[in-house]
Amino acid sequence: MILELNNVTKSYSKNNLALDNFSLKIQRGVLGILGPNGAGKSTLIKLLSTMEKPLSGNIIYNGINIVKKPDYIRKDLGYLPQDFGTFNSLNAYEFLEYVAALKGLAGKGVEGKIDHMLRELNLSNVAKYQIGTYSGGMKQRLGIAQALINNPKVLILDEPTVGLDPEERIRFKELISDLGMDRIVIISSHIVSDIESVANQIVIMQNGSVLKQGNQLELLESMKGMVFELFIAHDKFLDFKTKNLVVSSVREQNGHRVRFIEKISSNEGIKVNATLEDLYIYLTKNRLL
Numbered sequence: 166m167i168l169e170l171n172n173v174t175k176s177y178s179k180n181n182l183a184l185d186n187f188s189l190k191i192q193r194g195v196l197g198i199l200g201p202n203g204a205g206k207s208t209l210i211k212l213l214s215t216m217e218k219p220l221s222g223n224i225i226y227n228g229i230n231i232v233k234k235p236d237y238i239r240k241d242l243g244y245l246p247q248d249f250g251t252f253n254s255l256n257a258y259e260f261l262e263y264v265a266a267l268k269g270l271a272g273k274g275v276e277g278k279i280d281h282m283l284r285e286l287n288l289s290n291v292a293k294y295q296i297g298t299y300s301g302g303m304k305q306r307l308g309i310a311q312a313l314i315n316n317p318k319v320l321i322l323d324e325p326t327v328g329l330d331p332e333e334r335i336r337f338k339e340l341i342s343d344l345g346m347d348r349i350v351i352i353s354s355h356i357v358s359d360i361e362s363v364a365n366q367i368v369i370m371q372n373g374s375v376l377k378q379g380n381q382l383e384l385l386e387s388m389k390g391m392v393f394e395l396f397i398a399h400d401k402f403l404d405f406k407t408k409n410l411v412v413s414s415v416r417e418q419n420g421h422r423v424r425f426i427e428k429i430s431s432n433e434g435i436k437v438n439a440t441l442e443d444l445y446i447y448l449t450k451n452r453l454l
């Protein structure tokens with residue numbers, strides 16, 4: 166199972182490339198796509214789910230160009246768009262029944278599949294309530310359920326954790342890890358902790374391009390020896406901020422406790438272990454020190 170983008174370009178207007186000569190190889194497992202607003206995550210996902218076509222380049226799924234033959238991947242696809250809309254007058258059960266029918270699942274077994282999905286996404290107790298009465302997080306979970314109903318070989322979820330509470334996030338991560346064992350799962354987010362620990366591969370992107378790609382260990386390795394912590398007096402803080410890339414700071418009575426990134430070994434701070442968040446900020450803030 167392999168999904169590949171080769172030199173893909175996509176633009177919505179003349180002087181703005183949403184994807185810029187983008188290449189990526191996606192294999193079985195969970196791929197996390199991280200990037201700030203406007204990075205091109207949804208564009209990438211829409212192209213993979215064949216909702217949009219690229220300006221140039223190819224997208225190949227198991228050897229077939231799905232730009233030319235979108236049906237080849239559609240039958241294998243489960244997709245949650247970022248702006249997922251539901252039918253507010255249906256209840257969750259009816260909605261999933263409807264989606265199952267659209268996906269060609271009918272007859273015996275559908276009931277069981279729907280019940281299973283409702284249980285997995287913790288919606289069983291509200292399954293008979295109208296969707297219009299649901300909270301944002303409940304609608305999001307229903308969105309994930311509809312993407313999963315046909316047991317897709319390629320599951321693509323655009324910002325699936327939006328609106329989920331901490332407990333649901335943990336449950337969601339467990340579900341995604343399980344699903345990634347035998348299929349391609351692609352999830353996008355701009356929240357590092359949502360991707361961390363669930364993704365086997367991570368792509369950090371901005372301005373339609375890949376900034377960095379790898380597994381967590383590889384990504385963290387690239388930041389080794391670059392992250393420091395230091396306590397700094399109030400009057401020196403502003404100046405320090407202009408000279409260093411401050412990842413986070415906590416104001417205390419006599420000054421600020423800062424976490425910062427330096428490319429050349431620092432004499433000032435105490436070296437600390439880098440996190441994915443550090444790397445993300447380092448790459449997307451694009452500060453060359």
Ligand SMILES: Nc1ncnc2c1ncn2[C@@H]1O[C@H](COP(=O)(O)OP(=O)(O)OP(=O)(O)O)[C@@H](O)[C@H]1O
Nearest residue numbers: 177178183200201202203204205206207208209355
């Ligand atoms: N339908 C559209 N028409 C015009 N421009 C668009 C359209 N969709 C996206 N864009 C532009 O393409 C670029 C990439 O947008 P995209 O939605 O793919 O980013 P994103 O990473 O998903 O952002 P977000 O985190 O806000 O969801 C942005 O500059 C955006 O303004």
Ligand SMILES: [Mg+2]
Nearest residue numbers: 206207208247
């Ligand atoms: Mg988006």
